Amino acid sequence: MVKMIRKVVKEIDPLKDALLIEGLPGIGHVGRLAAEHLVHEFNGELFLELYCYDFPPQVLVKDDGTIEYMRAEFYKIEEPKPMIIVLGNTQALSPIGQYHLSEEIVKIGIEYGASFVYTFGGFGTGKISEEPKVYGATNRKELAEKIKEHGVEFRSDGGGIVGAAGLMLLFADLNNLPGVCLMGETPGYLIDPNAAKAVLEKFSSIENIKIDMEELKKRAKSMEQFIERIRKFEEEMVKAMQKPPSDEDLRYIG
Numbered sequence: 001m002v003k004m005i006r007k008v009v010k011e012i013d014p015l016k017d018a019l020l021i022e023g024l025p026g027i028g029h030v031g032r033l034a035a036e037h038l039v040h041e042f043n044g045e046l047f048l049e050l051y052c053y054d055f056p057p058q059v060l061v062k063d064d065g066t067i068e069y070m071r072a073e074f075y076k077i078e079e080p081k082p083m084i085i086v087l088g089n090t091q092a093l094s095p096i097g098q099y100h101l102s103e104e105i106v107k108i109g110i111e112y113g114a115s116f117v118y119t120f121g122g123f124g125t126g127k128i129s130e131e132p133k134v135y136g137a138t139n140r141k142e143l144a145e146k147i148k149e150h151g152v153e154f155r156s157d158g159g160g161i162v163g164a165a166g167l168m169l170l171f172a173d174l175n176n177l178p179g180v181c182l183m184g185e186t187p188g189y190l191i192d193p194n195a196a197k198a199v200l201e202k203f204s205s206i207e208n209i210k211i212d213m214e215e216l217k218k219r220a221k222s223m224e225q226f227i228e229r230i231r232k233f234e235e236e237m238v239k240a241m242q243k244p245p246s247d248e249d250l251r252y253i254g
Contacts, residue, residue, distance in 0.1 A: 012076055018083055020114035021083055026122055027188045033216070050105070072087070103171045121183045122192065134185070137181045
């Protein structure tokens with residue numbers, strides 16, 4: 001059994017028919033960015049922190065010299081729809097830790113009124129896509145048909161979902177809760193607000209919630225400029241490698 005510690009930040013009443021939404025770090029930080037945007041956009045209120053003995057054995061030192069602990073944070077949103085958002089700066093390290101953490105998150109969600117589970121994540125492709133697709137998975141056949149109508153795609157070759165984004169669907173199902181995972185197409189090696197935006201667009205369509213994307217668009221634009229610089233650097237490196245060495249270059253070969 002992996003030990004968990006709950007710290008209640010604020011006592012709140014359970015919400016009614018809330019969406020439990022997971023946004024822990026993962027591929028491209030897509031899930032984290034998407035869930036974090038919901039917290040900022042709808043003024044999410046922190047009410048609980050969760051500490052797990054399978055989190056990395058470290059603390060993070062901030063610029064001001066204080067420390068940040070490895071933890072998961074639970075935020076409540078009441079409007080435009082009741083939501084419980086789970087953010088965090090880490091996931092569990094071991095397989096058994098992942099199982100216990102996912103089970104505990106779903107358990108907490110149910111205690112605070114969750115009746116549906118969403119997990120957000122990235123779908124790593126190793127390449128940059130200007131218009132990222134969103135892939136999905138569900139624990140209900142009828143849900144698969146529903147989200148497909150909103151443009152969510154499914155992999156023809158199946159595949160797997162690692163970590164909380166997949167395991168929370170299992171524990172949702174074991175507790176008779178429907179669940180959906182939305183994964184934005186991403187290179188995987190960059191923090192990807194563009195993929196997070198794609199995930200939120202599908203989420204807003206499915207749930208009929210209007211979400212202002214301006215802030216994410218700004219972050220996506222900034223990321224595009226960064227990617228363009230990387231592309232130019234890579235092109236220059238390729239050209240340099242293809243160019244025959246000059247006499248001056250040979251002087252520095254020992």
